[in-house]
Amino acid sequence: MRLAELSERSGVPIATIKYYLREGLLTPGRQINARTAEYDEDHLRRLRLVRAMIQVGRVPVATVREVLGHVDDDSLPRTIRLGAALWALPQVPEPDEEDEYVRGAHEVADQLLESLGWSNAQALVTISPSYRSLVVAxxxxxxxxxxxxxxxxLAYARLMHGAAVLDLDFVETHASEAEKVExxxxxxxxxxxxxxxLHRLAQEEExxxxxxxxxxx
Amino acid sequence: MRLAELSERSGVPIATIKYYLREGLLTPGRQINARTAEYDEDHLRRLRLVRAMIQVGRVPVATVREVLGHVDDDSLPRTIRLGAALWALPQVPEPDEEDEYVRGAHEVADQLLESLGWSNAQALVTISPSYRSLVVAxxxxxxxxxxxxxxxxLAYARLMHGAAVLDLDFVETHASEAEKVExxxxxxxxxxxxxxxLHRLAQEEExxxxxxxxxxx
Known part of the structure; x- marks a missing residue:
């Protein structure tokens, strides 16, 4: 498809698409002649992802580029590739490890992971921003x-594990490795x-x- | 306890407590003499709630006053009192009902509530900010x-209903009606x-x- 159609199908203005192309967030189309390039479904999919990150996630352009770098990195095994892409998204600031409440929170969080038997999450505590978010909260x-x-x-964590199973089941319905990470x-x-x-609606219902x-x- | 002890036990500076008192977010202590007032455990509990709303929830002072008004309103039945207090918290802006995507989202959300059998939530769709948040998302x-x-x-909604059951079970462990709403x-x-x-940690584990x-x- 041409640029005009890409714009129409994605709902993203042509000027914005050109900006994304200049910033390297979108790979160039296949050049047909000096003035015309051809785009495909991969461009459309990637364009929607970029817009979701920028418009809904308020992710800075430089961060989007970093996330996409991990999405496209075929050399990484799947868990690391997923983790790298997600961890590149904006995260909570580092907690102050000298703070007594932060130290207490580490103890509770570590005990929780132990009780849950989440040994993989335990192996990631020194590097995972998700663990850090839990400690901060x-x-x-x-x-x-x-x-x-x-x-x-424990009960909340088990429910959230149920959500994670749904998330990954859905991720696995996608064919290519890059689409899974996207x-x-x-x-x-x-x-x-x-x-x-949904949580708040469920509270009202209950x-x-x-x-x-x-x-x- | 005196003001100094209230400050120490809550971790809230005296000047901030005085500000909350002036703004009517905290009821005055029992006046012992011209210079001294006595505070009790109810003051401490309320002070922590006010600070959580202002510091963590970034709730504006006028809104905190409104929320507390509902928390303290003995005339309301429990569901309405809970709802009024929660709905007074900052919410997503009203969606544009002329927008085609908003109209489509209403259809999906209404169908979801129907499939879930959440008839109480269905009765609240015209006034619930939680329903509005779902439509916006x-x-x-x-x-x-x-x-x-x-x-x-449906599967996500059922998990979140599980969380709501935990929430309300915990709310019910508190004795007074005001503490429940708090x-x-x-x-x-x-x-x-x-x-x-927890959701993100569970994704990493899974x-x-x-x-x-x-x-x-």
């Missing part, structure tokens, strides 16, 4: 004077707001089931 | 050229970042279980 809670019930944490990146940006909305709306009172 | 996805598999949505507000601010971190780390390749 727990430290915030403890700093506010609250503490977690370990049983409740789908995982999209999921990180687009699925989380949806899960949060609250009304338990306590009614109070119309009869 | 789905419309964003469709605008990017993606579509949801209804079966996958706990629900705290949960909305503090539990969601933790669930997101990915490594399925594909290994590639060390042997």
């Amino acid at each position: 727990m430290a915030a809670l403890r700093r506010l004077g609250y503490d977690w019930d370990p049983q409740l944490l 789908t995982a990146v999209l999921g990180a940006i687009l699925v989380e707001p949806m899960l949060q909305a 609250s009304a089931r338990r306590y009614g709306f109070g119309d009869q009172e | 789905m419309a964003a996805l469709r605008r990017l050229g993606y579509d949801w598999d209804p079966q996958l949505l 706990t629900a507000v705290l949960g909305a601010i503090l539990v969601e970042p933790m669930l997101q971190a 990915s490594a279980r399925r594909y290994g780390f590639g060390d042997q390749e």
Whole structure:
């Protein structure tokens, strides 16, 4: 397809596509003559991913380039390739390891991984930004004077493992290795707001089931 | 306890506590003499909640006052009181109902609630900001050229219902009606970042279980 059709099918303005091409976020089309290039379905797919990262995920252009570098890196085994692409997305800042609440949060998080039997996640604690996010969230809670019930944490973690199984089952429905990694990146940006909305809706449903709306009172 | 002890136990500076008192986010202590007031455990609990909303949730002061008004409103039945407090928290902007993607997202969301049998949530669609968030998240996805598999949505929604059951079971462990509502507000601010971190950790664990780390390749 020509640039105009790529723009129409993606909903991305031509000027924006040209900008992405200049920034190296999109590979050039196949040059037909001096003025015309031809684009294919791979370009369309990649363009949608770039736009999702920039417009919805508010990911900076330099970071998008880094994420795509990992998406396209055939030399990496799948877990590392997925991890590298996802970890290149913007993450929470490093926690202050001198802070007493951060140290306490590490203990709770490590105990949780042990109880869950998540030995792979345990092997990644020194490098995983997801583990770091968990520590930051727990430290915030403890700093506010609250503490977690370990049983409740376990139950939440098992539910989230159920979500991860769904995520990866869906990733595996895609044919090529690059598409699998692209789908995982999209999921990180687009699925989380949806899960949060579903969670709140479920709270409303469950609250009304338990306590009614109070119309009869 | 005196103001100094309230400050020490909460970790909130005295000047900040005085500011919260002036803004009506904290009820005055019991006046012992012209210069001294006495505070109790209720003050400490409320102070922690206010700080969680302002520091972690970035909730504006006027909004905190509104949320607390609902938390303290004994006249409301429980579902409405919980809903009013949670809905007073900052929410996503109203979607543009003229937008074709928003209209499409309404259809998918309504079908989802029907399939789930969430009749209480269905009764709330015209007023629930959680339903609105779901529509906004789905419309964003469709605008990017993606579509949801209804079966996958159902599976995610059922997991999030599991989380809502845990949330409300925990809320019910608290004695007073006001504490129950306070706990629900705290949960909305503090539990969601933790669930997101657990979700990402679970993805890493599951990915490594399925594909290994590639060390042997």
